[in-house]
Amino acid sequence: MKETDIKELNERIQKESAFVDMLNLEMHKVIIGQKHMLESMLIGLLSNGHILLEGVPGLAKTLAIKSLARTIEAKYSRIQFTPDLLPADLLGTMVYSQKKEEFQVKKGPIFANFILADEINRSPAKVQSALLEAMQEKQITIGENTYSLDEPFLVMATQNPLEQEGTYPLPEAQVDRFMLKVIINYPTKDEEKHIIRENITGAFPETKAIIKPTDILKARGIVREVYLDEKIENYITDIVFATRYPAENKLKKFDGMISYGGSPRASINLALAAKAFAFIKRRGYVIPEDIRAVAYDVMRHRIGLTYEAEAENITTEDIISEILNTVEVP
Amino acid sequence: MMLKYKLILLTILLFAGFASPAQQTRISAKLEKDSILIGDQITFDLLFTGPAKAKVNWPVFQDTLTSEIEIINSSGLDSARKNNLLELSQQYTITSFDSGTHSIGPFRIAFNMPDDTTSYIGISDIQDLHVLTVPVDTTKAIKPIKGPMDAPLTFAEILPWLLTGIGLLIIAAAIWYYTYARKRAKPLIPVRQKPKLPPHIQALNDLEQLKQKKLWQEGKLKEYYTELTDIIRIYIEERFDIMAMEMTSFEIMEHLQALHPDGESLEKIASTFSLADMVKFAKEKPLPSDNDTSWLNAKYFVENSFRRKEENEPEEENKALTEKVQKENE
Numbered sequence: 001m002k003e004t005d006i007k008e009l010n011e012r013i014q015k016e017s018a019f020v021d022m023l024n025l026e027m028h029k030v031i032i033g034q035k036h037m038l039e040s041m042l043i044g045l046l047s048n049g050h051i052l053l054e055g056v057p058g059l060a061k062t063l064a065i066k067s068l069a070r071t072i073e074a075k076y077s078r079i080q081f082t083p084d085l086l087p088a089d090l091l092g093t094m095v096y097s098q099k100k101e102e103f104q105v106k107k108g109p110i111f112a113n114f115i116l117a118d119e120i121n122r123s124p125a126k127v128q129s130a131l132l133e134a135m136q137e138k139q140i141t142i143g144e145n146t147y148s149l150d151e152p153f154l155v156m157a158t159q160n161p162l163e164q165e166g167t168y169p170l171p172e173a174q175v176d177r178f179m180l181k182v183i184i185n186y187p188t189k190d191e192e193k194h195i196i197r198e199n200i201t202g203a204f205p206e207t208k209a210i211i212k213p214t215d216i217l218k219a220r221g222i223v224r225e226v227y228l229d230e231k232i233e234n235y236i237t238d239i240v241f242a243t244r245y246p247a248e249n250k251l252k253k254f255d256g257m258i259s260y261g262g263s264p265r266a267s268i269n270l271a272l273a274a275k276a277f278a279f280i281k282r283r284g285y286v287i288p289e290d291i292r293a294v295a296y297d298v299m300r301h302r303i304g305l306t307y308e309a310e311a312e313n314i315t316t317e318d319i320i321s322e323i324l325n326t327v328e329v330p
Numbered sequence: 331m332m333l334k335y336k337l338i339l340l341t342i343l344l345f346a347g348f349a350s351p352a353q354q355t356r357i358s359a360k361l362e363k364d365s366i367l368i369g370d371q372i373t374f375d376l377l378f379t380g381p382a383k384a385k386v387n388w389p390v391f392q393d394t395l396t397s398e399i400e401i402i403n404s405s406g407l408d409s410a411r412k413n414n415l416l417e418l419s420q421q422y423t424i425t426s427f428d429s430g431t432h433s434i435g436p437f438r439i440a441f442n443m444p445d446d447t448t449s450y451i452g453i454s455d456i457q458d459l460h461v462l463t464v465p466v467d468t469t470k471a472i473k474p475i476k477g478p479m480d481a482p483l484t485f486a487e488i489l490p491w492l493l494t495g496i497g498l499l500i501i502a503a504a505i506w507y508y509t510y511a512r513k514r515a516k517p518l519i520p521v522r523q524k525p526k527l528p529p530h531i532q533a534l535n536d537l538e539q540l541k542q543k544k545l546w547q548e549g550k551l552k553e554y555y556t557e558l559t560d561i562i563r564i565y566i567e568e569r570f571d572i573m574a575m576e577m578t579s580f581e582i583m584e585h586l587q588a589l590h591p592d593g594e595s596l597e598k599i600a601s602t603f604s605l606a607d608m609v610k611f612a613k614e615k616p617l618p619s620d621n622d623t624s625w626l627n628a629k630y631f632v633e634n635s636f637r638r639k640e641e642n643e644p645e646e647e648n649k650a651l652t653e654k655v656q657k658e659n660e
Contacts (some may be wrong), residue, residue: 006612227331229611231556285612288578328575330556 006113006227009284010230016222019211019281031060032198033191039280040182040188040297041068041156042095045216046223047276048153049179049269050135051119051169052301056162059184065116065156072216073209075150076112081123083166089131094143105142110134113150113213117157121167131155152216172304173227179269180294181301219279226275227285235272235288239295240267242323243303250326254319257309262302270298288318288329296320354415355380357454361437365460368624371402371425378418378452382411384441386418399459410638429463429541533565536623546621554621555606560601564627569635580601595634598627 019096019132020042027038039051044051053061062078069076092108109115117131128259134140135155139148157178159170175181187195198204238249244261246254273294275287281290296317304317358381362372376394378386394400403423410417426432437454536585540561545554563574563582572585583600602624604636608614616624 006614227612229613231610276407287607287611292578325573325576329578 006284008223009222009227009265013222013226013279013284014282016219017279019215019219020280020282022210023068026071026207026210027064027067030207032062032194034060034064037061037064037182037184039277040156040180041065041113041271042283043276043294043324044151044156044180045154045296046219046279047179047269047272048152048220049272050157050177051182052178053156053158053159053184054161055184056186057160058268059186061156061158061184062116062118062184065114067126068208070113070207071109071210072113072152072213073211074152074213075110077109077110078116078118079109080118081120081127083122083124085123089138090127090130091134092142098196103258105145105147107142107147108140110140111147111149113154114155114157117155120157121159121160121169121263125171126169128168128170128174131157132177136177142270150213152213154218168289173300176263176265178301179257179273180297182297223272223276223279225282226277226278228271228275229285232274232286232288232291235291235327235330236267236270236274238327239291239299240270241322243299243319246323249323251322253310254314254322257306257312257314258319259306261304262299266299266302270294273298292324295324348356355384355441355450355452357437357439357452359437359454361459362436364458365462366426368429368461368463369425369427373422374422374424374434374457376422376454377418378416378439378441378451380414380416381443382414383444384416384450385444386416386439386441388418388420389423389437389439395422395424395434396432398430398432398461399424426459426461429461432461433457434459469596498523522525528563529568530567530632530635534629534656535562536561536564536627537632539605539623545564546618551615551621552611555609557622558628559603559606559610562602562631565632580606593633595631599631601629602627 023042024038031038037059040051043049045068055061066078068074068077079085088108090110092106092111093196094103095106096102097104120128120131134149135153136155138151141147146202155174165293182248186192242261243258243266244247246258249325270291271286274290276285277294279291283290299320300316303319305314305316305319338524356377358375358377358379360375360377366372376389378388381388384569391401391404391540401422401424405421407563408419411565435454436456439452439454441450441452442448443450517628526532537558540557543554543557545551558630559579560575566572566574566582566586570586570589572582572589574585577585579600583596586596587597605614605616605620605624609616
């Protein structure tokens with residue numbers, strides 16, 4: 001890529017990413033606070049990745065994805081995962097039509113642009129697998145027919161960190177398919193006061209459509225063009241390798257604390273998410289700040305802890321922080 | 331009448347001049363004290379004083395003096411000649427386990443004179459020994475037999491343990507020193523190291539070397555800016571104790587603003603970092619004047635921050651070290 005290309009790209013991004021500010025403005029009409037969640041949703045949307053959200057109930061997860069769908073004029077589905085849910089309830093099934101005297105396809109709620117898979121860990125493995133396969137393949141087979149899912153296709157799955165009884169925790173291989181795992185925290189005091197006032201008056205503002213799904217697909221193309229220098233690639237691999245071989249990367253204290261480190265998917269998603277983050281910041285190139293900004297969300301579910309680490313109350317966030325403070329920035 | 335007195339006087343003088351051997355003899359028995367507590371030990375001395383040429387049949391006691399008094403120990407027979415008299419003595423350590431008053435003696439010691447078939451006998455005095463019992467308080471309960479008393483530890487008994495302990499301590503200290511020295515890659519016999527240059531001297535030297543390399547003139551812009559920022563980051567790390575090598579440009583500036591409130595200097599170094607990021611991560615090709623300005627900004631920052639330190643905390647020690655190192659380098 002030549003010098004002029006980056007300049008031209010920067011100019012294009014300045015122009016094409018203008019919707020980001022408008023989208024944020026529109027979303028903040030209905031969502032008070034939760035800036036990080038909204039930013040992560042945009043990263044997922046722009047880099048064609050799915051998001052696993054972890055947070056207690058009542059933090060506006062459903063409202064956020066609903067509002068995002070509305071601002072993009074996209075189709076939205078909310079699926080409540082329960083222990084008795086079947087893959088067919090999710091994907092769709094063949095239904096016999098007496099009128100036509102034949103089996104007809106009845107598509108499931110997964111045929112939408114934005115899916116909120118609420119409490120994904122409440123359903124058994126076969127339902128989880130069905131969803132994760134659809135996320136990966138972007139297509140569904142019902143009977144003899146295969147149907148492609150609509151683009152953009154974003155799955156936002158939620159997990160409740162408090163109630164673990166009667167749940168089916170997602171296996172590591174399936175969690176790895178989510179690009180980001182976002183931890184949602186409570187709003188601040190001022191934000192909470194604002195939420196109370198809005199709920200008491202009952203004046204709930206509504207979002208309006210800002211862009212179309214095709215604009216998102218176009219933006220995704222530009223995001224892929226964002227320049228990622230070799231120095232940044234080295235920085236990404238240094239970080240991911242530090243999760244795999246901590247002792248060789250000046251992190252001897254984590255030796256025996258990490259059961260498995262980040263997979264190559266971690267490196268890919270770190271690069272993609274950083275590109276999307278740079279796009280949101282209206283830049284045509286990735287800088288180390290972008291990597292650090294997305295590192296926690298990309299890697300927290302891709303590092304396995306040993307019993308020793310759990311006994312010492314070490315979290316994956318502690319490990320990521322230490323890695324970021326140890327690996328040299330280019 | 332006169333003759334009668336003369337005869338009496340003559341008889342007295344005659345008998346006085348020829349005293350018999352038995353008259354010259356004295357047997358003495360002497361107790362150390364006349365009363366003891368049952369089982370106590372005292373000494374008993376038997377002394378014979380007689381003619382110098384007397385052949386004495388000294389009594390031999392086996393285990394007892396009398397049936398109630400036992401001999402614990404006896405000294406050898408001691409003999410001496412004083413004033414033409416023979417003195418024989420022997421000391422006995424005695425005890426008694428029978429309460430009451432026991433008589434010791436009289437002891438009869440027979441002796442002969444040369445050219446005289448008469449056997450002479452000397453008789454000792456009688457000594458009374460009062461053996462007292464322990465008073466018993468019958469009003470109190472009977473106590474069990476007291477256990478054996480511990481003999482006090484002697485130095486000879488402790489010595490082997492003491493030597494073993496000292497030996498083990500020496501071995502442990504040797505092992506610790508060996509492992510500690512190895513861990514720090516320190517030779518067992520330390521070699522004097524060259525003192526490290528103060529950070530500002532090192533940074534200025536490195537900047538001068540960078541200038542002489544003429545990297546940007548050869549089109550190696552990325553290398554030039556990488557080295558330039560590395561010099562500054564190492565300087566910041568050592569001068570301000572900030573982990574600059576593991577921080578992004580933005581984070582470094584955030585920390586510097588809190589520690590080094592010189593607006594102009596910070597502005598210059600911020601613009602250098604910003605341009606360096608563009609060159610390193612966005613393929614920016616600055617003008618030659620910008621490259622020179624970046625170098626000058628870096629130098630200004632090092633000199634300015636060093637001067638500020640000197641003004642705020644004048645360090646004679648630092649100056650002396652600098653001169654010393656410069657001399658050594660020459």
